[in-house]
Amino acid sequence: MIESKTLPTRYVTRPGEIRTSSGKTLRTDEMIINMGPQHPSTHGVLRLEIVVDGEIIVDVIPHIGYLHRCFEKHAEHMSNYQQVIPYADRMDYVAAMNMEHGYAVAVERMLKLEVPERVEYIRVIMAELQRIASHLIAVGTFGIDAGAFTPFLYAFHDREHILDLFEMTCGARLLYNYIWVGGLSHDLPEQFVDKCKEFCVYFKPRIKQFNDLLTYNEIFVKRCANVGVLPKDVAINYACSGPMLRASGVNWDLRRDDPYSIYNRFEWEPQVGKGEMGTVGDTWDRHIVRMREMEQSVKIIEQALEGIPAGNVQAAIPKKIRPEVGEIYARTETPRGELGYYVMSDGSASPFRVKARSPAFVNLSVLPEISRGGMLADLVLIAGSVDIVLGEVDR
Amino acid sequence: MTAEEIYNSLKAKFGDAVLEAKLDALQPWILVASGRTKEIAFFLRDDPVMQFDFLMCLSGVDYNDGRLGAVYHLSSMVHRHKIVLKAQCTKENPHVHSISAVWGTANWHEREAYDLVGIVFDEHPDLRRILLPYDWEGYPLRKDYKVPEFYNGMKVPY
Numbered sequence: 001m002i003e004s005k006t007l008p009t010r011y012v013t014r015p016g017e018i019r020t021s022s023g024k025t026l027r028t029d030e031m032i033i034n035m036g037p038q039h040p041s042t043h044g045v046l047r048l049e050i051v052v053d054g055e056i057i058v059d060v061i062p063h064i065g066y067l068h069r070c071f072e073k074h075a076e077h078m079s080n081y082q083q084v085i086p087y088a089d090r091m092d093y094v095a096a097m098n099m100e101h102g103y104a105v106a107v108e109r110m111l112k113l114e115v116p117e118r119v120e121y122i123r124v125i126m127a128e129l130q131r132i133a134s135h136l137i138a139v140g141t142f143g144i145d146a147g148a149f150t151p152f153l154y155a156f157h158d159r160e161h162i163l164d165l166f167e168m169t170c171g172a173r174l175l176y177n178y179i180w181v182g183g184l185s186h187d188l189p190e191q192f193v194d195k196c197k198e199f200c201v202y203f204k205p206r207i208k209q210f211n212d213l214l215t216y217n218e219i220f221v222k223r224c225a226n227v228g229v230l231p232k233d234v235a236i237n238y239a240c241s242g243p244m245l246r247a248s249g250v251n252w253d254l255r256r257d258d259p260y261s262i263y264n265r266f267e268w269e270p271q272v273g274k275g276e277m278g279t280v281g282d283t284w285d286r287h288i289v290r291m292r293e294m295e296q297s298v299k300i301i302e303q304a305l306e307g308i309p310a311g312n313v314q315a316a317i318p319k320k321i322r323p324e325v326g327e328i329y330a331r332t333e334t335p336r337g338e339l340g341y342y343v344m345s346d347g348s349a350s351p352f353r354v355k356a357r358s359p360a361f362v363n364l365s366v367l368p369e370i371s372r373g374g375m376l377a378d379l380v381l382i383a384g385s386v387d388i389v390l391g392e393v394d395r
Numbered sequence: 396m397t398a399e400e401i402y403n404s405l406k407a408k409f410g411d412a413v414l415e416a417k418l419d420a421l422q423p424w425i426l427v428a429s430g431r432t433k434e435i436a437f438f439l440r441d442d443p444v445m446q447f448d449f450l451m452c453l454s455g456v457d458y459n460d461g462r463l464g465a466v467y468h469l470s471s472m473v474h475r476h477k478i479v480l481k482a483q484c485t486k487e488n489p490h491v492h493s494i495s496a497v498w499g500t501a502n503w504h505e506r507e508a509y510d511l512v513g514i515v516f517d518e519h520p521d522l523r524r525i526l527l528p529y530d531w532e533g534y535p536l537r538k539d540y541k542v543p544e545f546y547n548g549m550k551v552p553y
Contacts, residue, residue: 065526236449326420
């Protein structure tokens with residue numbers, strides 16, 4: 001059955017029927033196709049069970065859990081709140097800094113702990129660098145999904161610069177264990193500020209180049225516009241967040257609307273989709289929102305680099321943290337959207353319950369809703385525009 | 396709206412379905428009857444002064460004293476307020492009414508809570524396991540969970 005209240009109607013025919021040019025009606029049958037779990041365009045191990053009528057998608061049933069490691073059970077078994085951080089890293093392995101940041105914010109709020117100014121500045125710089133790195137992967141692989149291979153190499157080339165900065169700071173390129181509860185594992189190395197400024201100068205023209213190469217490419221625009229439209233009310237009802245939500249025209253960014261850290265000190269604008277090439281909330285809008293967010297992140301980094309105060313990088317906290325009995329839900333904005341940690345404490349040194357509300361998990365749940373009535377070939381593109389990281393979907 | 400106002404209007408509207416509240420907590424919460432979550436959720440979403448349009452998170456919890464709980468974190472994009480709703484049930488009778496008709500996002504969250512904690516959400520349209528294999532036995536996030544030695548004849552490496 002192809003029934004859709006909100007979706008583009010251009011492909012929708014009456015179920016089970018095709019009308020030929022001579023006016024005859026032919027009966028059709030539905031078919032089930034499996035996509036994944038080992039499929040290059042699923043960005044990991046995701047299985048999509050697709051019901052198609054000819055080339056038209058009737059339904060999509062995502063099967064997830066191939067990367068499930070039960071992060072939440074691990075967290076309960078830690079003997080210290082700090083020990084959860086390396087596990088948080090491994091949830092979203094392309095935006096590990098943001099995952100750590102979210103957890104640190106949650107526990108610090110529980111402890112009612114103020115971290116030193118210097119820490120906040122460095123955290124913002126790291127989180128925004130990571131956002132750029134993650135968006136570069138997102139737009140690069142999205143290009144591949146659309147059939148453009150070259151931009152992917154450009155994106156990975158630029159991402160290397162960011163990973164070099166991270167490596168310089170904490171020795172790791174992917175999973176950092178850098179942002180700790182109450183502070184950071186290391187201070188910044190001496191040359192970091194200069195190198196980071198260098199990167200900002202280098203990167204700004206690269207965004208334009210990338211846009212010329214991919215974003216405004218005629219073929220790419222035609223491929224993406226009006227595909228996988230996510231209307232505003234559906235996006236909110238499904239609690240989509242991040243670029244996914246903003247592309248649908250909702251001006252909502254937790255960095256501004258539910259402030260944490262020191263984001264309110266900087267000048268920047270959340271980016272929303274405007275439907276420039278087609279409909280508000282189509283795949284092209286999701287792409288352009290990511291591109292523009294990178295510009296904004298550079299802006300934030302430049303301002304933060306100017307203002308880093310001197311000082312400690314660890315607040316004075318005991319080795320074993322014991323928050324009071326209670327619970328908290330703290331949310332932060334990762335490249336994929338709202339990352340929430342629901343942490344419960346029973347007064348002991350290990351958390352009673354840690355629930356991670358991962359943005360990609362929630363964003364993926366709207367996939368059937370936005371693919372129904374579209375073409376099978378577009379599904380690759382739609383799934384790519386959601387920007388899922390399966391490590392985080394499955395936790 | 397403050398948590399107290401939300402609690403008062405819920406109490407006025409639903410009476411004994413609103414069981415308990417802790418308004419001086421870090422994040423104030425309201426405990427409601429597990430069988431009536433759906434109507435309360437509809438009210439919270441649609442009432443013009445509430446307008447909780449965004450279900451941030453839904454978590455299943457094992458309190459380790461025979462109770463299981465579903466915790467709903469709600470926020471409103473319009474009025475910028477938040478509230479935590481809770482519903483509890485016992486391990487012997489783990490039933491909570493589903494709210495996936497109210498917020499679409501609850502569908503997967505409830506499947507996850509069913510999968511890992513073992514709360515059965517009544518009237519859920521598609522209550523299957525989501526993260527674990529469909530034939531997995533037990534609910535890992537329960538405090539008394541024991542890792543099985545074998546799964547389908549294969550040794551579980553742990």
